[in-house]
Amino acid sequence: MEQKDLDHFRKLLNEMLEEAQQKGDATLDDLTDNSEMFADPADRATAESDRAFTLRIRDRERKLIKKIRSAIARLDEGSYGICDECGEDIGVARLEARPVTKLCINCKSKQEEDERQRAD
Known part of the structure; x- marks a missing residue:
């Protein structure tokens, strides 16, 4: 792979990493801001379902960040691609x-x- 390709992928991976970290931070903020109390059991169940969904998204973002960092490490080692x-x-x-x-x-x-x- 040519150096210009490696530079392109390094830039792309760094942009992906920044975006994934921002999304992860936003998801974390959503989880901590959710301090409402619900008297209605249906509302509480909906809120818990939303929270579980948000946690799954956060876990996927965490896994993606790990993969991106691994790809950047392969770029550094010369084994990317x-x-x-x-x-x-x-x-x-x-x-x-x-x-x-x-x-x-x-x-x-x-x-x-x-x-x-x-x-x-």
Whole structure:
């Protein structure tokens, strides 16, 4: 991969990281600001359901942040864009679609097929 591509992905990953951290902070603010008391059980149940949904979103953001940081570390190490399974280069188009990926499209397709076969 050329240096200009690596610079592009570093910029993209840093932007993704900043956005994910801002969303995570906003979600955390929403959770702490939710101090209302509900007399009606239905309102309380709705609020708890909303809180659970917000926590799931927060967990997904946390996992994404971890993946982004891992991708940035691979950039620093010089292994970004190399498939963890086969060692081949991951295509730029795949990296554009999923900058945090560790697998080339062939290995990812094989992984998904194996998962489908195990589920059956």
